[in-house]
Amino acid sequence: MSFKSISYQNRIIRLFQNAIITDRLAHAHIFVGQEGIGKTLFSKELAKAIFCQHPGADACDTCNNCKRMVTDNFPDLFIILPEENSRVIKIEQLKYLQDILNVKPLESKYKIIIIQSADRMNEEASNCLLKTLEEPPLYAIIILIATSLESIRATIRSRCQITRFPPLSITAVRDILVNNFQIDNIQAERLAFISNGSVERATTLSCSDAIKKKNWLVNRILELGINDNLTFSKDLLNEWHIQDLEVLEEKRSHVRELIFSFLMYYRDLLICKIGGSNLHIYHVDWRDALISKSQSLSEDVLFRILNVIKTSLEYLDYNANVNLLLENMITKILHIQFNNKPSSLQ
Numbered sequence: 001m002s003f004k005s006i007s008y009q010n011r012i013i014r015l016f017q018n019a020i021i022t023d024r025l026a027h028a029h030i031f032v033g034q035e036g037i038g039k040t041l042f043s044k045e046l047a048k049a050i051f052c053q054h055p056g057a058d059a060c061d062t063c064n065n066c067k068r069m070v071t072d073n074f075p076d077l078f079i080i081l082p083e084e085n086s087r088v089i090k091i092e093q094l095k096y097l098q099d100i101l102n103v104k105p106l107e108s109k110y111k112i113i114i115i116q117s118a119d120r121m122n123e124e125a126s127n128c129l130l131k132t133l134e135e136p137p138l139y140a141i142i143i144l145i146a147t148s149l150e151s152i153r154a155t156i157r158s159r160c161q162i163t164r165f166p167p168l169s170i171t172a173v174r175d176i177l178v179n180n181f182q183i184d185n186i187q188a189e190r191l192a193f194i195s196n197g198s199v200e201r202a203t204t205l206s207c208s209d210a211i212k213k214k215n216w217l218v219n220r221i222l223e224l225g226i227n228d229n230l231t232f233s234k235d236l237l238n239e240w241h242i243q244d245l246e247v248l249e250e251k252r253s254h255v256r257e258l259i260f261s262f263l264m265y266y267r268d269l270l271i272c273k274i275g276g277s278n279l280h281i282y283h284v285d286w287r288d289a290l291i292s293k294s295q296s297l298s299e300d301v302l303f304r305i306l307n308v309i310k311t312s313l314e315y316l317d318y319n320a321n322v323n324l325l326l327e328n329m330i331t332k333i334l335h336i337q338f339n340n341k342p343s344s345l346q
């Protein structure tokens with residue numbers, strides 16, 4: 001693969017190719033944008049273009065350096081990310097980075113460090129990184145990859161060149177799903193539409209287990225009554241196998257997926273409510289049921305429910321008790337839904 005394989009980020013590719021040719025690459029970068037839009041892929045292709053033995057602004061994919069980078073076997077490229085089952089990048093990992101940078105590059109004029117999930121550094125790690133960024137060696141190129149700029153300290157931000165990666169277009173996501181993941185055209189189109197420009201999100205949604213769990217959810221949610229909150233939460237945790245998970249991060253990731261499913265369901269109801277049946281909805285197989293359901297709810301109620309879901313997603317990363325967070329969300333949703341029916345139905 002080379003830059004050609006990520007042509008959907010053309011503007012950013014041109015920017016960096018220009019910097020490679022004119023030898024004006026900054027020492028520290030932040031690549032920011034939502035998950036699953038190719039930031040890590042881009043940073044690896046950038047490293048390949050820089051280290052490639054053939055002159056030019058893109059990787060040849062055939063030289064020894066290019067081949068070794070594909071197998072993560074090139075001595076001047078390092079990737080740092082949170083360790084397994086840890087939410088944060090720890091100070092030890094940043095100290096390791098300092099040690100790496102104290103040694104000159106072995107085979108190139110640069111040493112490239114890619115820090116994934118850089119918005120997950122704890123205080124100590126941030127301090128350590130800041131020290132490195134205050135006086136980086138001339139051969140260092142440090143790339144921080146993050147989904148949110150706000151969670152990176154201002155003192156670090158001010159020392160980095162910031163590149164914002166936009167979400168991919170529906171067509172780009174669809175083409176990637178068809179070409180790289182062998183998903184059929186119709187399904188790819190549907191997934192691309194609901195993925196919010198993220199390939200990662202679209203592929204997660206496409207796996208069959210995810211579809212089965214989602215179907216279960218929609219069938220249940222359509223029939224809920226106001227007093228079903230606790231039994232529903234319990235069934236949900238069982239059906240989605242969240243109860244059995246012991247590692248908090250894994251649990252959080254499943255609950256995030258689950259909350260997204262709620263988001264898609266209520267988003268569909270809102271589309272049915274305001275847009276009629278011609279608009280794109282995700283749960284096409286439930287179109288009639290959703291249209292009928294949407295008639296019993298006001299726009300205001302649906303917006304309020306979507307807000308509750310959005311807030312739960314935001315709190316998920318900061319909450320240790322994810323079961324409780326889920327229960328609270330469901331209780332609030334049902335409360336809004338059943339206490340605010342249009343007056344004609346009360």
Ligand SMILES: [Zn+2]
Pocket residue numbers: 051052053054059060061062063064065066
């Ligand atoms: Zn090459």
